[in-house]
Amino acid sequence: MSDRRSFPKPQSGMVVPRFGGIATFMRLPAFTDPADLDIGLVGVPWDGGTTNRPGARHGPRQMRDMSTLMRRVHHVSGIEPYTLARIGDLGDTSVNPASVDDSLTRIETFYAKLHKAGVVPLSAGGDHLVTLPILRAIARRRPLGMVHFDAHSDTWDTYFGGYKYTHGTPFRRAIEEGLLDPKRIVQIGIRGSLYGNADMAWAYDQGIRVITIEEYFDLGVDKVIEEARRVVGDGATYVSFDVDGLDPVFAPGTGTPEIGGYSTHEAQRMIRGLRGLDLVGADVVEVSPPFDPSGNTALVGVTMMWELMCLLAECVAKRRARPAAKRQRFARRNKRNV
Numbered sequence: 114m115s116d117r118r119s120f121p122k123p124q125s126g127m128v129v130p131r132f133g134g135i136a137t138f139m140r141l142p143a144f145t146d147p148a149d150l151d152i153g154l155v156g157v158p159w160d161g162g163t164t165n166r167p168g169a170r171h172g173p174r175q176m177r178d179m180s181t182l183m184r185r186v187h188h189v190s191g192i193e194p195y196t197l198a199r200i201g202d203l204g205d206t207s208v209n210p211a212s213v214d215d216s217l218t219r220i221e222t223f224y225a226k227l228h229k230a231g232v233v234p235l236s237a238g239g240d241h242l243v244t245l246p247i248l249r250a251i252a253r254r255r256p257l258g259m260v261h262f263d264a265h266s267d268t269w270d271t272y273f274g275g276y277k278y279t280h281g282t283p284f285r286r287a288i289e290e291g292l293l294d295p296k297r298i299v300q301i302g303i304r305g306s307l308y309g310n311a312d313m314a315w316a317y318d319q320g321i322r323v324i325t326i327e328e329y330f331d332l333g334v335d336k337v338i339e340e341a342r343r344v345v346g347d348g349a350t351y352v353s354f355d356v357d358g359l360d361p362v363f364a365p366g367t368g369t370p371e372i373g374g375y376s377t378h379e380a381q382r383m384i385r386g387l388r389g390l391d392l393v394g395a396d397v398v399e400v401s402p403p404f405d406p407s408g409n410t411a412l413v414g415v416t417m418m419w420e421l422m423c424l425l426a427e428c429v430a431k432r433r434a435r436p437a438a439k440r441q442r443f444a445r446r447n448k449r450n451v
Contacts, residue, residue: 121150121201123185131181137202138237139180139419144201147230151198151429152422155227155236156205157220160401161213162242162280164272166368168401173205173237175402175411182412183419189385194426203227213278217246224250233425235418238398240280240368241267244353248292251351251394258297258345259284260387262380263355264304264371266323269312280368280399281312288319293351295319299344301337301383302326302358305371326373334379338386345390352387352395354380354417356410364413366405377413384420392428395421 123140137143138154147153156173163169186193194200206223209215220243227234228251236247241263248257261267261284268288269281277286287293300316304326307313316323322344329337356364360374375383400414 120195120199122195123183126181126184136174136177136181138177138415139183139200139202139422141201144203147203147227147232149199150201150203150232152200152425153203153227153232153234154200154418154422155203155223155234157208157236157239157243158205159208159210159216159220159238159243160240160368161208161210161216162278162283163240163368164279164281166401166404168366168403169238169240169368169399170210171402172239172398172400172411172414175408176237176397176400176415176418177202179408179412180415180418183415187423190388190423192423192427194423197426198429200422200426203232217242217278221246221249233429234394234396235422235425236394236396237414237418238396238400241353241355241398242278242280242283243398244396245278245283245286247394247396248287248351249290252287252292255349256291256294256297257393258348258350259293259299260341260345260350260352261298261300261355262302262353262358262383263300264302264326264357264374265355265369266300266303266312266316266321268316268321269308270315285312285315295321297345297348297350298322299341300324301341302329302374304373326375329375334382334386338383341383341387342390347391349391349393351393352384352421354384354395354397354421355399356397356414356417357399359413364400364405364410366401366403366410367399368401368404369399377416380417381420384417384424388424388427390424392425395425397421
């Protein structure tokens, strides 16, 4: 078992002022070799799938900056993720702002290396199309369940006369490619005016559990999370958090804002309610700094990353304990048989 004292630790704001030092996610050390880590924090600075307001390509950089405000211990759960898993900043994926297809390939290649090394990815987008190549890298052997926080279902078939790859289509493609099990997907916060009914009709036909914002407020946070846990069950699950699921009062810096969403505190409670699920990766997407000069949306985004990181660290520690427990049981059986 790894010596937890040697796990990477963030710089403390009580030792090095938060405005100093190299900007990395959570002030953690930067790494180039994924084999050194259990959880890799990754930026995906690409918004080539955006259909209207661009700028999410700048999300990872500002989220790294705002992550200096994150400390070491979760104030509610008491989780100290840096004692549970080796966590570090693996930098940004390579992207091509002039090509959607090339960018998707580059992103998938990056995450395939992480997956081969056994690294759990926690990513900052980027627009929501970046989730597709991540899933292509980590879900080839088995379809995953997904908890999806968003104002939009992102299950359109095509845009602009037949184009299949935008931030409004990633989960249609992921289901078609066998990367996600639609009957283990729950979407929370869906709302807003529609181009038509085709995307939602398709989602319902596939068996996706769609919780509209109206149902969300009728049920309340606790019942919504109870339902989410029921849907995904105990199988491997991915979490995708689009900041436009939040009301734009809390997150104005995003490409497709929709009024009437949940609050930041409600979102935190929902993420915390996923504790104990078998989480294999997560992302926070659609932070667009040009639409929020205050940096508040980036702070919101990276705070959700912090919440997710705490859960992922517990999952890593739990998986690490399984082989050790199995070895101990085997040793006890052998001892009895001697």
